[in-house]
Amino acid sequence: MNQPLLQVDGLKLAYGQIIALHEVSFEVAKGEIVTLIGANGAGKSSTLRAVSRLLPPLAGTIVFDGHDLTKLAPHELIGLGIAHVPEGRGIFGNLTVRENLLLATFQRNDWDGINADIERVFSLFPRLRERIEQSSTTLSGGEQQMLAVGRALMMRAKLLLLDEPSMGLAPILVKEIFRIIVELNKQGATVLLVEQNANMALKISQRAYVLENGRIVKTGSAADLRQSPDIRKAYLGDD
Amino acid sequence: MPMNGYYGFYHDNLTRRGRLMIQQALNALQLGSIYALIALGYSMVYGVLRLINFAHGDIFMVGSYIALYFAVKLNLGAPLTVLATMAAAAFLGVLIERIAYRPLRSAPRVSAVITALGVGIFLETFTLAVVGPQPQAFPELLPKIIYKFDGIRTSSTQLTIILLSFVLMVALDQFVQRTRTGMAMRALSWDLHLVSLMGVDIDRIVSITFALGTSLAAVAGIFVGLAYPVIDPYMGIMVGWKAFIAAVVGGIGSVRGAMAGGYILGAIEILAVANLPSTYRDMIAFAILLFILLVKPSGFFGSPVSKKV
Numbered sequence A: 001m002n003q004p005l006l007q008v009d010g011l012k013l014a015y016g017q018i019i020a021l022h023e024v025s026f027e028v029a030k031g032e033i034v035t036l037i038g039a040n041g042a043g044k045s046s047t048l049r050a051v052s053r054l055l056p057p058l059a060g061t062i063v064f065d066g067h068d069l070t071k072l073a074p075h076e077l078i079g080l081g082i083a084h085v086p087e088g089r090g091i092f093g094n095l096t097v098r099e100n101l102l103l104a105t106f107q108r109n110d111w112d113g114i115n116a117d118i119e120r121v122f123s124l125f126p127r128l129r130e131r132i133e134q135s136s137t138t139l140s141g142g143e144q145q146m147l148a149v150g151r152a153l154m155m156r157a158k159l160l161l162l163d164e165p166s167m168g169l170a171p172i173l174v175k176e177i178f179r180i181i182v183e184l185n186k187q188g189a190t191v192l193l194v195e196q197n198a199n200m201a202l203k204i205s206q207r208a209y210v211l212e213n214g215r216i217v218k219t220g221s222a223a224d225l226r227q228s229p230d231i232r233k234a235y236l237g238d239d
Numbered sequence B: 001m002p003m004n005g006y007y008g009f010y011h012d013n014l015t016r017r018g019r020l021m022i023q024q025a026l027n028a029l030q031l032g033s034i035y036a037l038i039a040l041g042y043s044m045v046y047g048v049l050r051l052i053n054f055a056h057g058d059i060f061m062v063g064s065y066i067a068l069y070f071a072v073k074l075n076l077g078a079p080l081t082v083l084a085t086m087a088a089a090a091f092l093g094v095l096i097e098r099i100a101y102r103p104l105r106s107a108p109r110v111s112a113v114i115t116a117l118g119v120g121i122f123l124e125t126f127t128l129a130v131v132g133p134q135p136q137a138f139p140e141l142l143p144k145i146i147y148k149f150d151g152i153r154t155s156s157t158q159l160t161i162i163l164l165s166f167v168l169m170v171a172l173d174q175f176v177q178r179t180r181t182g183m184a185m186r187a188l189s190w191d192l193h194l195v196s197l198m199g200v201d202i203d204r205i206v207s208i209t210f211a212l213g214t215s216l217a218a219v220a221g222i223f224v225g226l227a228y229p230v231i232d233p234y235m236g237i238m239v240g241w242k243a244f245i246a247a248v249v250g251g252i253g254s255v256r257g258a259m260a261g262g263y264i265l266g267a268i269e270i271l272a273v274a275n276l277p278s279t280y281r282d283m284i285a286f287a288i289l290l291f292i293l294l295v296k297p298s299g300f301f302g303s304p305v306s307k308k309v
């Protein structure tokens, strides 16, 4: 593997007394789609929150593209090209669809580029175009997820951190969201994906890590993991 | 309108009522503008931090004194006095947030509110120590011209207060609605932590919010000085409470609500003063607060959902 774009080492993180991550190490190479799978409460979201600096880790290093992320504030990550689509989508319900997209360009001033990117979001998600001036609380769950991914696109991210993008979506929309993730990856974005829908996630990713109780317990190529009986039993719904 | 003498009796009666209404509307607009300018600061700060900044009324008072200093001691003209006062008040607001509120950002809101009360008392006692307790005359920044049209009395001061307040509020509203900084301010009131994922420096937005709120309160301080025209270190207490009521009436957290609430409270007070003994005036304002809290706690413009605009 070439020099990893994101390298996380010995990450430890707690909420007060509750230790959420004991020791988490993984890496993501440029151009990859990597999935973190794990049961509820395993620490998947906490891992992403640590990477995007929403939570300070107790120990460990996070290096992105040669930068030590633990020295940065969350809002500085955008400048490096990291976009985090959080669990529950993180849409600002009191803003319109357009305002949600514009807010994601907070650090940009290339208005031609911004307008072109808005067009690009609308061509990927035509349903959003019809709702552009609508308050985003009025969007369906699927549309909100599209908006959340659209926002990440507006950030021109090199690394996308996606926390359960398929959560709560109808099967047809799940397919659509995964198709778009692959599309963004083809256009150059590296993706770190957290998914309950392990089957779909493993299909589109190259590699995966299995997280259990705040520890990485298994790793390998996505294809291998899909064949592994343990994984099939625990995460892919096999009996 | 009837021109001959036969209808004169009715004619006179109607126009007298009409004149009175216009006169009261002007007075209500003047008072309402002042409440609205102050209410905006309460509302915006509450919107981003869920903090009721009880020091805000005293910032308004300090604004008056800063303006007095610039106008009398430094002899700046009216426009420069206003601009310099706004800048100084903005600086004061940013400083207060930085020193007193930021360390408490994740503390229980009760602690922050108590701190705000403490900051207010500090500002009062500090001003008292510097300028003394006796009221001081505020200079006429503008040549005061009295206009009388058909029995309606107004002045250059009153018209300036009404018009300049309106211009400032429209400008603020456009800023909050159209710019990405304004969007970030609104987004903060939805979810403080997620905003940083958009690349927004939350501390900077909070500072801008304080700067806007305190500079508008300082303009209100100038207006009160011009209209009444004495100022004293305790003037911020009652006006501050009234503006807070205006913010609650409009729906605290909402910019347009604060503006509407200010005008509503101004109108109610002028009507109360015109029709009731003047001692009822304050009681009525507080009765309104209690009533609104009972029947519509989210105010006229506030959203009833948990996450507020």
Ligand SMILES: Nc1ncnc2c1ncn2[C@@H]1O[C@H](COP(=O)(O)OP(=O)(O)OP(=O)(O)O)[C@@H](O)[C@H]1O
Binding pocket: A015, A018, A019, A020, A038, A039, A040, A041, A042, A043, A044, A045, A046, A047, A087
């Ligand atoms: N805000 C919080 N306060 C306290 N404990 C928390 C908080 N958030 C998460 N935890 C705890 O940290 C652990 C890891 O949680 P995390 O949200 O990272 O899990 P997850 O793998 O994303 O789960 P899910 O699939 O349910 O989203 C859990 O034990 C959880 O209870």
Ligand SMILES: [Mg+2]
Binding pocket: A044, A045, A046, A087
């Ligand atoms: Mg999670």
